[in-house]
Amino acid sequence: MHLPTLLVTSIMINLLIGGMLWAIYHLRHRERCFLLWALACLTFVAGTALAVVNEITEAPALMQFTVHLALGGSPLLLLAGIHALMQLPMAGTRGSSRFLYGASLLYLFGLVVSTGWDPVAARFLTALFSALVFSLAIYRLASIERKPRLPLRILQTLFGIHGTLMMAQVLVIAVSVTGSAPLDLHGLLKLILVNHLLLVSATAMALPLLAFTRAEQALVALAERDGLTQLFNRRAFYREGNLAFEKAREDRSLITVLMIDLDHFKQINDRWGHATGDEVLRIVANLMKAELRDDDIIGRVGGEEFAAVLRNNNREAIEAVTGRLLQRIVEAGREVDGVPVHLSASIGGASLALEHAAFSDVMASADRALYQAKHNGRNRAEFVTASAAAKP
DSSP states (O other), X not given: OOHHHHHHHHHHHHHHHHHHHHHHHHHTTTOHHHHHHHHHHHHHHXXXXXXHHHHXXXXXXXXXXXXXXXXXXXXXXXXXXXXXXXXXXXXXSHHHHXXXXXXXHHHHHHHHHHTTTOHHHXXXXXXXXXXXXXHHHHHHHHTOOOSOOHHHHHHHHHHHHHHHHHHXXXXXXXXXXXXSSOOOOHHHHHHHHHHXXXXXXXXXXXXXXXXXXXXXXXXXXHHHBOTTTOSXXXXXXXXXXXXXXXXXXXXXXOOEEEEEEETTHHHHHHHHOHHHHHHHHHHHHHHHHHHSOTTSEEEEOSSSEEEEEEOOOOHHHHHHHHHHHHHHHHHHTSOBTTBOOOXXXXXXXEEOOTTOOSHHHHHHHHHHHHHHHHHTTSSSEEEOOOSSOSOO
């Protein structure tokens, strides 16, 4: 394969993809990740073009330094774009940022020292630094908890292949320096360029897909989540509850529905204001998320009404959880925003039984139990006694 042709093709494709990402950046409300990815492509183009000029002419040491700085900066910008997508600082979290800053400073120092007298050493450092950055990018992609996973896996695979080729270049240079084998980077450079063409082409599809998925998930969250508490809203809670009900019927297992109502909440709003009332709702929502299990379904189904679907079949464990939740609500609600709220709650619970033909029937039973808790003095939990076993 003709190396100059590969170089020209790589430059043209990077220019096209960089231009596309730049256009997306302007069309999508200037999301910073697209700007950084576009700059990564354009930086690689600049480095490659300068490298070609450097091979044709006897370029000064400053140009050689600029070539390696651009080629090493391109994957760094790619990683920064991933961090921007994850809403992290440019260099990532505190631990990784220290590591990355340290590696970047060592890389710059190595380039300054080696460029003027040993271009092979500069190439060695650039390949090693690129492999390091691609490895960190793979780690960052693995930490993204987002579906679909396919674009993430595609990017991780391509980054892994490219990072491996960079390390292969490092090893080839290291072996040649020891005199064990002659330095022949021509074939390896072709392989790296071919892989880079695949990398930027797949990246051009996968990275925007990641960003678009993030935007779609944000819209879904707006449609399904209560804006104040970030719990399921009424519609989403009933949808998830119906699914849990059908699965429990199919598996012949139990679910328990809890209805939680804050005692005298209207008085809190009237006396202390709606800002305090909103903070009370957030506190209760956080307590429910902390006390209930990850696979339980929690929602805000009314102004001061919450509901939960528990998949725990142990009645004693459920009563212990509700008792602990009531106690924590009292403790956290003694004083809110500097005012003595003296918050408490009442809970009604009902487990799936034969007479429940639909999820709404279980909710109605839990609501009756909640009424009983209110009638019996509030700040307590009452449970409906099932008239039959849950197994059909």
